Structures are given as C-alpha cells and as structure tokens.
Amino acid sequence: MNVLDSFLFIALPYVALLIFFIGTIVRYRATKFSVSSLSSQFLESKSLFWGSVPFHFGIIILFFGHLIGFLFPDTVLAFNSEPVRLLIIEISAFIAGLVLLFGLCMLLYRRLSNERVAVVTTKMDIFVELLILAEVVIGLLVAYNYQWGSSWFAAVLTPYLWSIFFLQPEIEAVSAMPWLLKAHVVGAYLIVALFPFSRLVHVLVAPLHYIARPYQRVLWNWGRKEVRNPSTKWTQHRPENT
C-alpha cells in the first residue's frame, strides 16, 4: 500500500462524495434556476438524435449494471455461475459500451462542429464529455483485456466499494489491480466530483415522479376552504408554488 494508492482510493472517493453531496444540495437550494437539462435540441435536432439517444440508453444500462454489481454481488455471482448467462451479460454490456461510445462521439462532434450549438456550449460541457469519453474507452479496454468483469467486479471491487461506504476503507484488493482498472475507478470518482459544477446535475432531477403524478396540476396559494374562514391565521402559510 503506497501513498498514491491511499490518496486515489481512500482520500479521493471521500472528497468526491463530499463534494457531490454538499455541492449538489447547495447548488439546488441556492441557484435552483441553473439546474436544467440545458437541451440544445431546439437549435439542432437531427444529429442530436444519433448522439443523445444511444449515449443515454448506453450509459443508463451500464450505470445500472454497475449498480446491481455493487448492491447484489452474491446474486450476480450466482447468476454468472452458468457460463451461457455470463457470456450473455458480458457481450450485452460490451455492446452497450460501444453504443454509448458511438453516441458520445456524435455528441462531441456535434458540439464542436455546429455553429448554433457552439453558442450554448461551455468549456465545462466539453470537459465533461471528454472525461466521460476517457472513462468509456478505458472501461471498454478493461472489458476487452480482463474478461468476465461482471464476476470479478462483484467478487473484488464490490467489497472495496462497500468498505468505503462503511468508513473502513480496505484497499488491498484494488491496489493489486492493473493500472487500467485503477484509472477507470479514479475516472469514476472524478465524474462524481464534477456533478455540482456541470450539467451533470440534470441526472439527479430526472422526472421519474411524473409517472405517479396526476396529469393536471392546480396550485392554490391558500387552502381555499380556509381562505374565507375568519379564524384562519394569515401569518402561518407558505404558498405551494415556491
């Protein structure tokens, strides 16, 4: 265990998580207006389709793949005990990675080539895209060079990640990993740390509550049954729409 490993796999994750949680909460509370998907589809639509759709579906599949490996390692290992299932998981994850890569390249090309989109592009947008690009390429290289990752992730990396969350970091296993994989882990921490400073915050406000909501929304400033009641206390009230 050397100093660099301690920094990358103990200090960095805690710093990243701290920045993530405090930063996103502060940003959401203080500058709620700045939280948006910042869609540029209104200015350019055709090439966005070939970028945004594969990118998002690819990254969602891979995110949940990693999440399942993190939350239910035993289930994943049990599932993978049948070679055919393991092969299916490996191949479909790799395809998802390629789809993601294709979409991301299209998005990056669109940002750099389209005049109108360039107007609504910040340096941070480009930086985030390059960082994710590096993360995806490294991830694909890991998957290609060190096969059966869905199994060894669950066996080796999940305990490490759990140890981070239980505040008892155990980094022996991850320190022994090849540098390519170490880079993938560090890249992930950097992305997490970038959330509050970039458009990545839109992930956290994904509108899943829409499914449970009734279609129409009528907001009252006052409970209308109380508003004409003389005993209503006027001072204790917050409008619904703030």
Added chain:
Amino acid sequence: MDIKSQISMVFHLDKCIGCHTCSIACKNIWTDRKGAEYMWWNNVETKPGTGYPGKWEDQDIYHGGWQRDGSSIKLRGAGKGKGLANIFHNPKLPMIDDYYEPFTYKYLDLIEAPESDDQPTARPISLITGKPMDIKMGPNWDDDLSGTPDYARNDVNLKKLSPTEQQAMFQLEQMAFFYLPRICNHCLNPACVASCPSGAIYKRGEDGVVLINQDVCKGWRMCVTACPYKKTYYNWHTGKSEKCILCYPRIESGLAPACMHSCVGRIRYLGVMLYDADQIHSAVAGAGSDAEIVQRQKDMILDPFDPAIIQAAKDNGIADSTIKAAQESPTYKFVKEWDLALPLHPEYGTLPMLFYVPPMLPVMASVSSADNSEQAKKMDPKSKFWDDNWLYDTSTKDIFGSIEDARFPLEYMANLFSAGDVGIVKAVIKKLMAIRIYRRWKTVGDISEQKAMAALKEVNFSVKEVEESYYLTSLAKFGDRFVIPPAHREQAIEMLEFTGDAKGSVGFGTKRKPERGS
C-alpha cells in the same frame, strides 16, 4: 360541483385592424431578452395563412393537444409514456427555424465603413451565432400575406375544403382576409401542464392563469410539443420553457394585461367566469364528436347570478369581489349570454378560455363584376391605372342573404372555431349580422323596422340584448371591457418586486439574477 373562477378573454375579430400593437407591448415588457428574441407570447396572424410557427395548426406535424381515446383522453405527442421515452430526443419538437432565426443588423457599419465607391450597408446578423446570415423568415413575414398566395394556400384549415370552395376562397383572398391575434389560452384542460415531466407548469387555482415555475422547469421541452397552439416556447439560452403569463403582476393589482391595455382596436375583453371543474374531463372525453366539445365547454360555465351557484362559490373560497366581477364580466356575456364567441380549435381538447367573436366582414362580402371604366377615365393614366372589374360587394338584399351564399366558405370559419361544424359558426354570424341590421335601421334608416325586428326574431335576440351587445362591441369604456378583481393582498399569489427591477432578466421577479447553468 367544484366551482372555480377563471380569468377568461374574448377577442372581437371584426374589430382587429392587425396593427400588432399588442405584440409590441408584450415584447417590450417580457421577451426582449437573450434566448427569447424569437418568442411572441402575443402574435397576430393573417388568416387564411400559415401562422407562427409555420403551420402550427397541423397536428399531423406537431402532434399537439389531446386525443379522445374511448371514454378517456390522452396527449397526442407527449404524456407519461411518450414523454419519458422521448426525453433524450423529442421527435416532435418544433425547431428554431419553424419560428425564425432572430436577427439584427450591423448598424454601426453604416457609420464606420471606410470611404469607398459603394454605399455602406447594414448586414443582417444572427442573434444566436452573432455571425452574418441570410434572413429566410422573420416575425410576421406572412403579414397581410406578403403579396404571395403561398401563405394562404398552405393554410391547414383549407385541407378539408373541396377544390371549388378553395377556389372561391382564393378569389376572395385577393381582397379579403382577417387577423387572428393569439395569446396563451389559459386552458381549463391544459396540455402543457399535463405534459410537464418536472411538474413545473401549473394552473393557479385562484384565477386559472397557467404559469411555468422557472426554478422547477428542467428543460425537458415536452410542453412545447404538447401545446397545440404552440404557445409555450423554449428559451435556448436559459434552457427553460416560457409562456404568456397573462401579465399576472398587472392582473393581481386589477390592471389589464399589456396586450389588452394597448389594443388600438379595443377588440379585447377580460373578465371572470365561474365554472364547474368537475366537468373538465367529461367535457372532452364524453363528447360524441369534436364539435360537441364547444357546447360542453359552454355548459361548464355557470350562471353567476344563481343564488345556489353563489353559495357554492363562497363555500369554495371564492371572494365576494370575484363573484361580483363574474356578474359584470364582459366575457360571460359574449360567451354564455349572447353565444357570440367561440373557442379557437376546440377539437384540440384543451378547453381554451380565450374566445373569439368570428369576423363577419370576409363572410358578408361577395364579389360581383362591375364596370369601373368611368372611374378609370378620371384617373391620370401616367400615375395610376385602374383595370379592376370587380366590386367588393357588401350590400344585402335579403336578410342574411349573403351568409347563405357567402363567398368565403363558412367551412373555413368552422374549421377554426367549431371543429368543422358549420351550424355553430353560422348561428353566431347570423347574430352578428342581426345586430348590424338592427343598428342600420336605427342609424342609417334605409332598412325598415319590420326587417330589423324580423332579423332579431330569427336569431332569438331581444332588443335589450342587442343594444347591450352593440354597446359592449362598439362603445364600451375601459372599465366595461376589463372587469378584473384585484388579488387580495393577504392571499396574494406571487408577491413580486416591482416588475421594472426584473427587466432584462426573465422578468419573473426572481430574487437572484437567473443565469444559465453550466
């Protein structure tokens, strides 16, 4: 019964002169900002014409509004399934070019250009990229049809007309069109609210104004697709959607919205209507045909003089001042008492609360051939030459004669205002005509009293009603046209800073300068 009050509007199209003062008043107050240059919360369209954004009425292109689906209704291009599935790329989102690319001119070049043999010119510059551009479309480029038949011929409402009817229209198009001013309809069944995945859009319970909370909006852009009237706009700079707010800071203090206040033709009326909110769903879902929605929407609007209604309104927390305003409401009179105003495109199922008194002028007139050679002789042949041989004929021999054989097909009006049901539009036009015949007997006197009274009898109008509607149409003062109950301070809704402070920002009175996120 669930009584709510709604601020509603009536636009009297016969009085609209197409001056765009309303659009300018709105633009100056609300949308002279980066990202909003292309937005016209209030715009005035020439009809027949394609409108703004181009062909907005064609829901086969834009997929806006509601669809009746068995005993239920569903959003055509958005909703929980489609909206979330298309969140990464919305295939039915209108693009900036469907409106127009905003531009300015390099005026400084006129002054600073170095001396040369050529006259300096001010080149157009895109307000998006800041680079020189070729202007392909601008605000109101179809105004007065711009001297081309293309706009009128591509009007979506003509699709259902027969070729002969279309031909008749194009003959008339050379001399008659009308204007259609449009703002947000503040619908009872708003498709934009239903489509918003974030829940940022809401209808205010107190007065029914539909607003977008700029802090909650996350730019998923579904409202732009869902609104069949294309009255929500995506701000490409801030990444948020915006729409007409019915000047709610003005309304709350009892003032008329800027577009209405500035209206030169005095075509606009604003007032409160009480309605039964329990019927919203069934008014659309339960309608046997699209045209039936018109009557069902009218049935939702309640009589503010009925003591039972007044008591129910009070129980629902509606203020006495609001009930009084509903009794004096000009919109209630136009829509419910006199049946003179109709909603625009009721078939979209949003139950719009902006009603239009359909224009009579293009319907009344017919084209007759005339010998104009006498006049032509009087003219100086060098400066002017008059070779027209037609006459824009508005004379009426029989009562309602010109309605029955109107050159301007009533089907066209019906496609706009009654989902294709000619009977509904014809009844309204007949009433308007009856008012005119009655007033002509009164003022000009070349029509007999019997004829005037016969006209009134046929449309079932009393003398009192016709006098009142004549007054409200032609003579009404400011206080008659706008009956707005001010918000009660203790229950004021969005208490704002002075709107002037928010100038140059999004104008929604946010306390922090609204800046685009990174």
